[in-house]
Structures are given as structure tokens and as C-alpha cells.
Amino acid sequence: MNDSVKERGMKVNVGKTKAMLFERGESKCDILIEGEKVEQMKEFVYLGSLFTNDVKRDRDIEKRVNAGDKVNGALLAVMNSNGVSR
Structure with a gap:
């Protein structure tokens, strides 16, 4: 090289x-x-x-699942807040 x-x-x-x-x-x-x-x-x-x-891909998959869980939790907090109308 x-x-x-x-x-x-x-x-x-x-x-x-x-x-x-x-x-x-x-x-x-x-x-x-x-x-x-x-x-x-x-x-x-x-x-x-x-x-x-x-x-092995285990740690990569776990990292991505955890990142998705964080985003999902943040979205749930916004959706369940009193400041957002349905």
C-alpha cells in the first residue's frame, strides 16, 4: 500500500x-x-x-435498539404531555 x-x-x-x-x-x-x-x-x-x-454483531444491534428506545421514549413524553392537543 x-x-x-x-x-x-x-x-x-x-x-x-x-x-x-x-x-x-x-x-x-x-x-x-x-x-x-x-x-x-x-x-x-x-x-x-x-x-x-x-x-459479532450483538453489540451493534444492542446499540441501535437502545438508540431507538431513547427516541421512542422522547416521542412518548411529547405525545403524553398536556401541551400537545390530540
Whole structure:
């Protein structure tokens, strides 16, 4: 990857670059760019979805259900308030 980027006159910012190895169980893969080690993540959020290195979706689903419950609770409070006419 680094060679391909260099050919185009660009540079990889290792401080902003992260890596994740999608695999069940504990695993480690050292990636070096220009002699600097790229940080390996266990989880990250991309476009609102939680990705974890164990490839399970349980926590992402739970996060989305909880967010929906919060919104539903807020809407119920508004609908049940005396300030809103039916």
C-alpha cells in the first residue's frame, strides 16, 4: 500500500491510520509503514455501524435498539404531555 501511495506522490499518515484484523479469537498482525507500527483496533464505528474484530454483531444491534428506545421514549413524553392537543 505504501509503495502505491508513494508512486502517486502521496504519503500515509501513520498517526491517523488504523488496522483491524477480522478473525474469531485473539490475533495480532503487525503492520509497519516507513518503520512505524500501525495501531491495531479491536472495534470502530463506520457510518453508524459498530465493527468488532470478533465479527459479532450483538453489540451493534444492542446499540441501535437502545438508540431507538431513547427516541421512542422522547416521542412518548411529547405525545403524553398536556401541551400537545390530540
